[in-house]
Amino acid sequence: MALALAALLGGFYLRSSSLPTPSAAQTPPSETASAAREAAPAPAHAPGIAPASEEKPSAPARIPLQPAGYRPIGKPLPPPKARYLIFIIDDAGYSLKQLDAFLSLPFPLTIAVLPGLPNSEAAARAVRAAGKELMLHQPMQAIGGQDPGPGAILLGMGRAEVERVVEANLRTVPGAIGMNNHMGSAATTDLGIMEAVAEVAKRRGIYYLDSLTTSGTAVAAAVRREGIRHWERDVFLDNTPDRASMIRAVEDGKKQAAKDRPAVMIGHVWSAELAQTLTDLYPQLVAEGFSLSTISRFMVQEATEDDESLGD
Numbered sequence: 001m002a003l004a005l006a007a008l009l010g011g012f013y014l015r016s017s018s019l020p021t022p023s024a025a026q027t028p029p030s031e032t033a034s035a036a037r038e039a040a041p042a043p044a045h046a047p048g049i050a051p052a053s054e055e056k057p058s059a060p061a062r063i064p065l066q067p068a069g070y071r072p073i074g075k076p077l078p079p080p081k082a083r084y085l086i087f088i089i090d091d092a093g094y095s096l097k098q099l100d101a102f103l104s105l106p107f108p109l110t111i112a113v114l115p116g117l118p119n120s121e122a123a124a125r126a127v128r129a130a131g132k133e134l135m136l137h138q139p140m141q142a143i144g145g146q147d148p149g150p151g152a153i154l155l156g157m158g159r160a161e162v163e164r165v166v167e168a169n170l171r172t173v174p175g176a177i178g179m180n181n182h183m184g185s186a187a188t189t190d191l192g193i194m195e196a197v198a199e200v201a202k203r204r205g206i207y208y209l210d211s212l213t214t215s216g217t218a219v220a221a222a223v224r225r226e227g228i229r230h231w232e233r234d235v236f237l238d239n240t241p242d243r244a245s246m247i248r249a250v251e252d253g254k255k256q257a258a259k260d261r262p263a264v265m266i267g268h269v270w271s272a273e274l275a276q277t278l279t280d281l282y283p284q285l286v287a288e289g290f291s292l293s294t295i296s297r298f299m300v301q302e303a304t305e306d307d308e309s310l311g312d
Helices: 002-017 022-026 029-039 096-103 120-129 159-172 191-204 219-226 243-256 274-287 295-311
Strands: 083-092 110-113 133-140 178-183 207-210 230-232 263-268 290-293
Touching: 083 096, 083 133, 083 178, 083 243, 083 274, 083 295, 096 110, 096 120, 096 274, 110 120, 110 178, 120 133, 120 159, 133 159, 133 295, 159 191, 191 207, 191 219, 207 219, 207 295, 219 230, 243 263, 243 274, 263 274, 274 290, 290 295
Parallel strands: 083 110, 083 263, 083 290, 110 133, 133 178, 178 207, 207 230
Antiparallel strands: none
16 A cells, blocks of 8 residues: 555656646746846856856755655565575485585585485484484385385385384484485385374474375375375486586476475485585575575474464
8 A cells, every 4th residue: 555655646746846837837938938038147158158156956846755644554565485495415324425515515405314324323413513404314115126225114014113114213313303215116105104104203293205206105195194294305406417407407496486385306415516516506596586495494484474474
């Protein structure tokens, strides 16, 4: 309403300042011009050059854009929400040297650490010491028969066994506040398995991210039954691990980032050029108005905004 009023009054000012004064409107133009010539003194300087002492005509008085006593009605409009990008780096735990490049990235980042590896606990400690977000990268059975590694969830496991495996894996990745699947194109389609995984997540107070290694997963149905929220991967950054392909993947993520939902992009610690590519892209992403975050930070931000809206 305030903007409309300002625009209306601004238009009035533009129109009114261009109108002639009452005396000029009542005098024929020819008579006004003749009288002005007769009243003007002869120039004492070269034609076309004003004397140094000549004063410039004063600007017309401005009409204020708001009337006296104007007060805006209601609270000012909030700034538009930022669009969020969330970067997650999978497969940590094998090599601490590979991990170092990602720990030094100058923005919020999530590292998903595989359980039961020689460097799993050391990687988890390094991630937390660097101020990055830590997830358990839970191995699960794949359709193609690939070995998912130690601590894997396999088809045919009962609910109690699945919960026991996940709890044991969380102990080897201390401080994890989320979990996503490593492989899992077979296991994530099993509703009973995913209900057991969701139960552990609920009990531990951690979130679950579906890496979407296959379509038609049972994750959404499982977490709905357990009454917890889950997230889904939007983009894989390094299916083709060259710089140009990774830049195109980030562009795809930017297009998918909505004002009420971030784009979640997953890369891998073994991608040789990924850390440097993200470092180079970071200033441009910020300049374009994107905010880089993690899932837990976004959830806190979202809850804060909800509380503020309820207080309005």
